[in-house]
Amino acid sequence: MIHPETELRFVNPEIGHGVFATGFIPKGTIVWVQDALDRTLPPEEVGRYPADLRERMLKYCFRDRHGHFVLCWDHNRYVNHSFDSNCILTPYQLEIAVRDIQPGEELTDNYGYLNIIEPFDACDEGHARKTVFPDDLTRHHPEWDNKLEGAYGRLAEVEQPLRGLLGNEAWETLLLIANGEAAARSIRECFYDPA
Template sequence: MMHPDTELRYINDVIGVGIVATKLIPKGTIVWISDDLDMTLKKDFVESLDETRRRVVDKYSYLSDDGDYYILHWDHARYLNHSFHPTCIDTVFEFNLAARDIYPGEQLTCDYGIVGVDEDFECVPEEGTSRTRVRADDYLYFSQEWDEMAKEAFKYFNSVKQPLKYLIKEEYAEEVKAVAEGLLPLPSILTLFVDESEDDDDEDEDQA
């Protein structure tokens, strides 16, 4: 679910539509959070769809961490556009935070590299960055940068209004509270891409 102080607007002929803030959204605010209205579609089901519907699902959904499901948002969150200078940053807790103050009329964006795309694709050129493509392995090179953005945003978590806080999943609630209070470090976004059990198996094999 997207923050209530956002709406869908036409951006331009190249980008099409995007999500724009209607009021100031302060840094550290939850701007999007996964909720139980989002649709989870089995990969084999999506692959069985006719071309027309599959094209839409492919465009507006993303793969789950294990790659077995497509996640399709029920609200205008599906129109969150990409930027190499994102105004929103992902966390391991299935919500995004405002990476900086987002002013009325500004677009909410995220770095698609953090979602874990299947295939590389070219992006609209942006000033201030040498990146021109989102790559499937971006997490190998930019996870530390994304983690720092999330850590900085989390510093403001308890000092701003959080209209979506009630949707934080119970399994994350205590850890989110501890991270926000500075009692625990924020887990790296890299954990969404790396299977720790596989790493442990590799270490066991190395020691054998």
């Protein structure tokens, strides 16, 4: 489930829709939690769908570390790519805002940590990188871990509207990380290696 202070908006004909903040979302806020309504589909199931349906699945799903396709039931599936994303996926089946997100600002992910299948050129103006690769997690995880480290430290300080979707054990683990009593797992763990 995506943060409640977000909405779907049309961006432009090239990009389509995007997800925008309707209120202030501070750094350290959990902005998405994988919940029971999100569908997790093994590759063999996706492979049985007709071609046009598979194409839609590939557009709106990301792959988890097991290579399963995750289809979010809400508008989280419309979060667009940015090489300087303001949200980052974690190995805890949630995403965190890694900087303050202002009302009206678009929420973004770096598709490099979503286990894409094929490389693609991103329309991310002003950034030196132009192509997203399937193995970006193997190269860029130190940068993303660093951004997450700063956000984890704020978890207990900011309001967490999605807290109820986390089990007590998961929340306690996150609090230990926030308080510096436990090391965070690396986003590198999210990488799916088909080899």
